Amino acid sequence: MELRQLRYFLTVAEELNFGRAAERLHIMQPGVSQQISRLERELGVRLFHRTTRQVRLTAAGERLLPEARAALDAADRVRRLAGDLATGAEAVGLRIGTSQGLGDRLDRILEATDPPVRLTARPLPDRLAAVRSGELDAAFVRVLSEAPGLDVLPLWSDPLVAALPAAHPLAALPELHPAQLADLPVRLAPAEQNRPLHDLLTAAGIGRLRAVPFTTIQDTLAEVASSAPSWTVLYAAVAGLTPVRRIVFRPLTAPTPTTSLAVRPGPLPPALQHFLTVCRDAGTRASLHPGRTTTST
Structure with a gap:
């Protein structure tokens, strides 16, 4: 053969x-x-x-x-x-697809990983396609529990929080249900780039999403703080590291998403198995020492 x-x-x-x-x-x-x-x-x-x-x-x-x-x-x-x-490029190590919002877990993962990791930020569909083709060794994914042709290995869970203007009446509530935010535009990446998160929010009771553009986390929060009333959704681990004046973070009563690692089926190479172990350890330690996410800044 x-x-x-x-x-x-x-x-x-x-x-x-x-x-x-x-x-x-x-x-x-x-x-x-x-x-x-x-x-x-x-x-x-x-x-x-x-x-x-x-x-x-x-x-x-x-x-x-x-x-x-x-x-x-x-x-x-x-x-x-x-x-x-x-060509002497073996030091590059693993090629991992990533996205915004992994918080300080990513720093701990990279610090504990050997060989070095090369990160590539791409929209979710592009990350999955690159893993299937072998262009990437693995990719972080959020919310997603399965993907055709790939194994999706759970790492950790991270609750969602709503970020909204401190002056908005809803900011006085200790936590928010998605339905309470239905009348406010939400700043999200386009659905074609992150369909699982859109579906999660819709199923949680927000109804039809009135989405407006999302750029970087910092710039989006600045827009929420200074423009016409709107809100965005972040993972709690990120909100605790992202202070922005005139913004409050409130727990969102929605299902808690899981962050996973998408890999090709079959036994994992030793380097990727080590990376998986490091990721799960980082998730465990973060859950033991959660950051604050409900304080206005």
Whole structure:
């Protein structure tokens, strides 16, 4: 069994047409058919049902497809790592997708992680796609409990807080329900960048979100403090580290989201397993020493 045969199998499975697969692979169609037949003989199972009108995966082909994709992804990672070693770039270490709002946990994680970690901030869909392709080794995700083609490993839970102007009447309440904020525009990243958080707030009772632009945490809080009445939602760990004048933080009576690490299925490499352990330890220590989140500044 050769890697090129697996690549031909994957391409035909995606196209369900030998001619189109041959065009993608830049070879003649008989070459694709020949290599698929050799792979079937090697494995001892038929991978495709073929007729003059249709090509479709057999039950065995469907079962083997994810393993073939994983094998090709692993081979690609070997090539990239070899390239890094050849150019002296191995010190880069893990490539982790991240986003705003991880609080001081991220500092503790990076301090305790060896080898070094290279962080990449991207919207949620881009982070997940990069992990699937092998461009990233893992990615932090919030609220999300599952993602197609990935394992989502829980790390810690972090309650939500509402940030609103200190002069607003709702600021006098010790905690807020999303429905109480329904008449105020909320500053959030667009739904296509963070659908799970939008869905969580909607399900919690806020109704239809009247979202307005969200930039950085600091700039958004400054807008909430100085512009027409609006509010934003933050994770409690971040609110405790983000003092802004004329802003109050109030606990939000919504489900407590979980922060997780999205990884490709299968056994974790040692470096990534160590990173997972460090992340969970940081989450445990933070829960033992929570920051204050309800004080106005």
